[in-house]
Amino acid sequence: MRITALALLASLLLAPPAPAADKAPAAPPPLKVALFSGSAEYKSNDTLAALQKLLESTYHCTCTLNIVDDKGTQLTGSESLDTADVAVFFTRRVSLAPDQLDRVRKFVASGRGVVGIRTASHGFQTWLGFDPEVLGGSYNNHYGKDEPADVKLNGAAKDHPVLAGIKPFTTDAKLYKNPHLAPDTTVLLRATNASGNTEPVAWVRNPDPPRHGRVFYTSLGAPSDFDNPTFQRLLLNAVAWTSGKSVGRKE
Numbered sequence: 001m002r003i004t005a006l007a008l009l010a011s012l013l014l015a016p017p018a019p020a021a022d023k024a025p026a027a028p029p030p031l032k033v034a035l036f037s038g039s040a041e042y043k044s045n046d047t048l049a050a051l052q053k054l055l056e057s058t059y060h061c062t063c064t065l066n067i068v069d070d071k072g073t074q075l076t077g078s079e080s081l082d083t084a085d086v087a088v089f090f091t092r093r094v095s096l097a098p099d100q101l102d103r104v105r106k107f108v109a110s111g112r113g114v115v116g117i118r119t120a121s122h123g124f125q126t127w128l129g130f131d132p133e134v135l136g137g138s139y140n141n142h143y144g145k146d147e148p149a150d151v152k153l154n155g156a157a158k159d160h161p162v163l164a165g166i167k168p169f170t171t172d173a174k175l176y177k178n179p180h181l182a183p184d185t186t187v188l189l190r191a192t193n194a195s196g197n198t199e200p201v202a203w204v205r206n207p208d209p210p211r212h213g214r215v216f217y218t219s220l221g222a223p224s225d226f227d228n229p230t231f232q233r234l235l236l237n238a239v240a241w242t243s244g245k246s247v248g249r250k251e
Contacts (some may be wrong), residue, residue, distance in 0.1 A: 008193075031247055033060035033239060034084035036093035038068030038074065039119040045228040048090055051235060058236055060248040068094055071125070075100045085243045086113035091123035100128055108134055111213040115235070118221030121176065135217040136145025136182035136205045142174045149175055149193035151201060151220070157188050162204060162237045163215060169230045173222035175199045189218070189234075202234065204241070214242040223243065 011217055033055060037044040045067055052063040064084070068078030077177060078100050081087060094106070097108045101124070108114060115121070121131045121139035131137045152168045166189075175193050178200055191203035202218040216238035225231045240247040 009028055028060075028246070028248065029244065031059060031086070031243055032082040032084045032196050032240075033061055033063045033086045033088060034077070035063055036066045036068055036077070036091055037065065037090040038072065038094055040068050040070040041159045042090075042118060042221055043223050044090040044117075044119075044186075044221075045221055047221070048088070050087070050226060054232055054236065055239060059115065059240065060250060061239075071095075071155045073097070075104065078103045081107040084112065085245065086115060086239050087151070088115040088117065089120040089123050090117040092119040093125040095125045096127070104130075106216075108212045113213050113239070113244065115238050115242055116178070116215070116217040117235075118219055120217065121178075121219065132182065134212060135150055135215060136185040136203065137178045137217060138180040138218075139166070140179055142179040143193060143195065143197055144174070145200070146157055146172060146174050147194040148172050148195060149191040151189050151191045154187045155189060157186050160186065160188060160204065161241050162202075162234065163188055164237055166230060166237070171201075171220055171222065171225055171228075173225065175201065176219035178219065193218075204238075216242050 034050045037048040042184060048065055052065050055061055055063055064077060066080060068091050069074050073095050075094060075096055081103055112163050115137045121135060121137050124130050149171050151171055153163055171191060175191055175197060181200060181203060185203045185205050187200045190198055190209040191201045192198040201220050205215040210248045
């Protein structure tokens with residue numbers, strides 16, 4: 001009996017330690033989004049404030065909303081670009097000094113995400129090339145009046161992540177003319193207004209070889225668009241996709 005007890009004690013002492021319980025993986029840091037509002041005609045201060053709340057209530061992210069003067073000379077809060085994962089631009093003809101413009105160019109060149117909304121196509125008067133070079137558009141004014149337009153998905157891109165949960169909807173703002181998109185864009189949405197004019201109204205770029213990071217642009221963005229849950233979902237998807245990260249959703 002004594003030998004058996006000693007043998008049992010020895011086996012316990014020599015047995016390998018039980019494996020430690022697997023630790024839960026650390027949660028990724030919250031996504032950082034810098035929003036720049038400077039399009040008074042479209043009430044971007046209000047609509048981007050609403051977008052900020054939507055982003056922060058949907059994703060694990062922190063947003064900085066920077067208010068810029070329409071046709072102003074300063075990109076208020078430009079320092080937030082230094083740490084942002086995604087920049088959302090909704091500005092109009094802002095004339096930036098070289099040092100601030102360099103900050104925007106540096107952000108774009110870093111490969112981080114860019115989201116442009118409506119007047120972002122002419123958001124920087126001192127960098128009109130932002131539209132063709134970064135957004136991939138060719139803004140050429142707009143049709144003459146506000147009228148309803150039917151927005152439909154481009155069937156060839158229906159499986160793109162930015163279109164997840166998106167169905168056809170209606171906008172009531174005048175359509176922007178974009179006759180020649182960059183060859184590496186993927187059109188997501190087109191709209192046809194009551195006068196029969198059809199234009200691309202949302203697209204993405206993911207250049208190969210990369211010249212910059214992921215880009216999303218929509219020429220929509222009237223206040224009534226932001227009231228539409230489908231348009232809200234489109235922008236949520238766009239921010240997540242352009243980040244290039246796995247973005248955690250809040251329960």
